[in-house]
Amino acid sequence: MTAAIGGRRRQRSTRQGGLVRDQLAAADGFRSAQSVFSDLRARGEVIGLSTVYRHLQALADDGEADTLQTAEGEALYRLCGQTSHHHHHLVCRICGRTEEIEGRGVEQWAAQMAEQHGFTDVGHTIELLGICGACTADGTKS
Amino acid sequence: MTAAIGGRRRQRSTRQGGLVRDQLAAADGFRSAQSVFSDLRARGEVIGLSTVYRHLQALADDGEADTLQTAEGEALYRLCGQTSHHHHHLVCRICGRTEEIEGRGVEQWAAQMAEQHGFTDVGHTIELLGICGACTADGTKS
């Protein structure tokens, strides 16, 4: 009843909205609201913390950004390539570089597990966290 | 350097430790620290919030309990059957009932993705969240 069927959600496009989106786009990895905020401020931009949170959530709601949570419970956001294309992430725990990955095998497995146990309406959270090639190299020498 | 190689970690066994463990064991689903605390208090037990947090983390560290995070960033704990046996969970988002699941296919997929992208030391977070048979039935009638 609440849902606006059409896609549009953010009705006015504002300078701050662009800033947040650009900042996210600039980084190829996941970023926290706090870090997006302080980076923007550090760059001399004038924007409020509340506004950053608002726009990040708007992006997430519109499906333009993916989110995940750190082990410490901090929410991270990332602009993702194809909107509405189901995928997962392989994130470098050092530099944050992120690869979008997918696999119908996993999706099938999830569905199968659900069915096998009589569960319905099953969604899943799948994130891979490791160390990317570049960071491995960095750590190797020295 | 800190690690005691052997299994034992909690050196003194206390009443409070038992309480926390029992409370976890009583529920078959994941429980938050706050809820374990308030349930114990509601039962008339005398225990501090700090202590509940401490014991939950100790259990998690010892591998006796698994943890996961809600979308809101709250940490949940659950005593799991076989210690040191790698598995994942299929959790009912209504009643919290939890099934332990596994699948070497998924593990292989994760490993393969990691290798394919040159990532090393890759771990994964995989949780399935749905509605169990009982809860589906409940929702159907009415």
Add this chain to the structure above:
DNA sequence: CGCCTCAATGATAATGATTACCACACTTCG
């Protein structure tokens, strides 16, 4: 059993991310 030592406890304060508020600025349109 009584004593001693130190880990464990728990009330409380501190932290840190996120949200709620709300007065104010900027758009838009008549």
Add this chain to the structure above:
DNA sequence: CGAAGTGTGGTAATCATTATCATTGAGGCG
């Protein structure tokens, strides 16, 4: 220009978790 309404952003409020630290109780020993 002026009214109406959205978006902003500083600040206060939330809420889970952690840090402090004085007090308690477990266990070992004589």
